[in-house]
Every structure is written in C-alpha cells, then in structure tokens.
Amino acid sequence: MIKVAPSLLASDFLNLGRDIEKVRAAGGDYLHCDVMDGAFVPNISFGQPVVKAAVKSGIPCDVHLMIEKPEKYIEEFAKLGARIITVHAEACVHLNRQLRLIRECGCLAGVALNPATSPECLRYSLGEFDLALVMTVNPGFGGQKMIMKATDKITEIRDMLASEGAEAEIEVDGGVNESTAPMLIKKGATLLVAGSAFFGAKDCAEFIKNIRG
Ligand code: DX5
Numbered sequence: 001m002i003k004v005a006p007s008l009l010a011s012d013f014l015n016l017g018r019d020i021e022k023v024r025a026a027g028g029d030y031l032h033c034d035v036m037d038g039a040f041v042p043n044i045s046f047g048q049p050v051v052k053a054a055v056k057s058g059i060p061c062d063v064h065l066m067i068e069k070p071e072k073y074i075e076e077f078a079k080l081g082a083r084i085i086t087v088h089a090e091a092c093v094h095l096n097r098q099l100r101l102i103r104e105c106g107c108l109a110g111v112a113l114n115p116a117t118s119p120e121c122l123r124y125s126l127g128e129f130d131l132a133l134v135m136t137v138n139p140g141f142g143g144q145k146m147i148m149k150a151t152d153k154i155t156e157i158r159d160m161l162a163s164e165g166a167e168a169e170i171e172v173d174g175g176v177n178e179s180t181a182p183m184l185i186k187k188g189a190t191l192l193v194a195g196s197a198f199f200g201a202k203d204c205a206e207f208i209k210n211i212r213g
C-alpha cells in the first residue's frame, strides 16, 4: 500500500497537538518534519523542539533536513527518536558517510534531490540508503505548484534500483494532491508527502484514502 506522510509545515502551530491527532485519525503513516535553516533553503521552519514533540505522539517521524552540514545534527535528531532522517545530496560533501551515520544511529537513511539534481548522483550510493526523496518543488516553502519535469526522476530511480537489484522507498515531496497522486504512483512513488493538501482537506481520512489510490 502507498504510504502517506502529512507535512507538519502546513499544520497550525498554535494547535500542533490537535493537528498531529488529525494525522493519526486520518491514518497517516509518518509525520513529515521539514527542518530548514535559512541557508540551504531561503526559509527557516523549526528544529529539534518541534521534532521532539512530534516524536512523543508515537507516530513515526520522517525528518527532512533542508540544512547545510546535516552531519552536525544527524545524531541529535536520531536521539530525539526520528524514524527516517533524510539529507540532501546537494548538502553533503561525503554523502555515503552521512547515510552510514544515519543507519548507525538506528534510523532509516534517506537522500533527497532538488528538482535540478540528476538521479545519477544516487548510483554510487545504491545500497547505502533506504529512501530516495524526489523534490517536486524547490525546497523551502509549502503550497507550491508541482514541477512536472522533476517527476520523470521517479521512474528513473525505480529503474535504477531494479537494474542494480537494490530496494528503497521512493518518496515524493511538493505539490502532492488528489490530482497529482495517481501519476506519481504510476511512475513508482511509494511514499507521498502532503502538506497544504492534507491540512486543507475537508475530510483528512478521505484525502489519504483518495491519494493512496
Ligand atoms: C517543501 C517541503 C515540503 C512541504 C510540502 O520544501 O519539503 O515537505 O511541506 O508542502 P506541499 O505539500 O504544500 O507542497
């Protein structure tokens, strides 16, 4: 079954606990936590305190680090209880080293690619990651329109994994909604992040059911 990770970036921070319960009630598989530093991306979102609170819910947390030098924080987010930690390939000089560190810390290791980054950069890290995150918007903000060209990478990554006998989740992040989800799943996505579309839905459970297809 296709997994869904509602993004807390689109939640109401004044009612974070209530919105996390919405994710649980709707059957979300992960809480997607977008950590931004105002350097790797032009925006600042939240950091350890919010992730710590999200972990307390018991829903597995999918921590998307949109930060420079992610190696400085991997152990800390792992200690807080993150289930998945994803670093950006563009932010890692030694990508394999960071992916190994994430696994050594007991988390699933994810590698994210900006829309302009080629999936080829994953080839020599196959086997070192559990998840590839295809960004379908330029990271930094929720509520943007999906960049369709970036979705080609979903199939390219799926084919690369298959041809090398490797396995990994393919996560898509940015502009996911009920109209874009069927195409993403067809191309090979296995985990969908939804921020504004999830929290803006009239019926969140129905929304998840619909995007799972
Ligand atoms: C964007 C973040 C996304 C964001 C998605 O930089 O990585 O996770 O929350 O928001 P929507 O689903 O509204 O495009």
Ligand code: ZN
Residues within 6 Å of the ligand: 007, 032, 033, 034, 064, 173, 193
């Ligand atoms: Zn994200």
